[in-house]
Amino acid sequence: MKVDPDRELVERARAGERAAFDLLVARYQRRLLRLVLRLLRDQAEAEDVVQETFLRAYRALPRFRGEAAFYTWLYRIALNGARNAILRRRQRSAPQGVMPSQLPAPVPEIGTPESMLLSKQVMLAIDAALEALPLELRTAIVLREIEGLSYEEIAQIMECPLGTVRSRIFRAREAIARRLRPLLDLPVDKRW
């Protein structure tokens, strides 16, 4: 296991130094928000989950033994929070359709109208494909591609074997790629 980059701050926070915990919050709040927002697609709801994540971590810090890195522990709390939020949504049976406005639009850049249109279509296709994925697959690919975590780190966070992580990420990419095939004019009869 690699050295926990947060170890010193965690120790200080565990000793009761609130400022140390605030530094951990500053270090991870945006990362957690990106992750949870990508799963929930609702900024206000994602912020609630992130806030609850830090509160839970703060309260549980005396019991944190450092067997896993602090950030993997924190991500695990956040993912549990996101999962619970999704369950609550389902229980409410409220419409939970795609809300594109909740995610920032891609930054427009200079390009030909055709390439910009295609780029937008690709983004929308990927968005829709991600939304349609089972949560475990979505979580795995988001941790990999957005957070840049290793398969080992993802396995720790998702509490599953390494092979399961590989399989989930592969299946997620396959599902997204299927949606891209028509847009990119790519062969349909083989894995590229």
Next chain:
Amino acid sequence: MILLPDEDELPVGAQVDALIGEALRESVADVEPSADFQARLAAALDAAERSAEGAGKAAGAELPGQAGQGAETVEAAS
């Protein structure tokens, strides 16, 4: 704008994987906490801190003559 696969470089599968990754990263590149998020979180943590301090004092008060025992009890329980 995301970059689309270039036929002359990586195998198409790798290019598509790279495209997916780039698109996902771009989709959250500008995500920032809202203006009041920091204040709400700080207030919630302040409340949790006060609550923990209050619990510690209460634990100490329950054991007269054994100052500091409360904190040790929390540690032992963890």
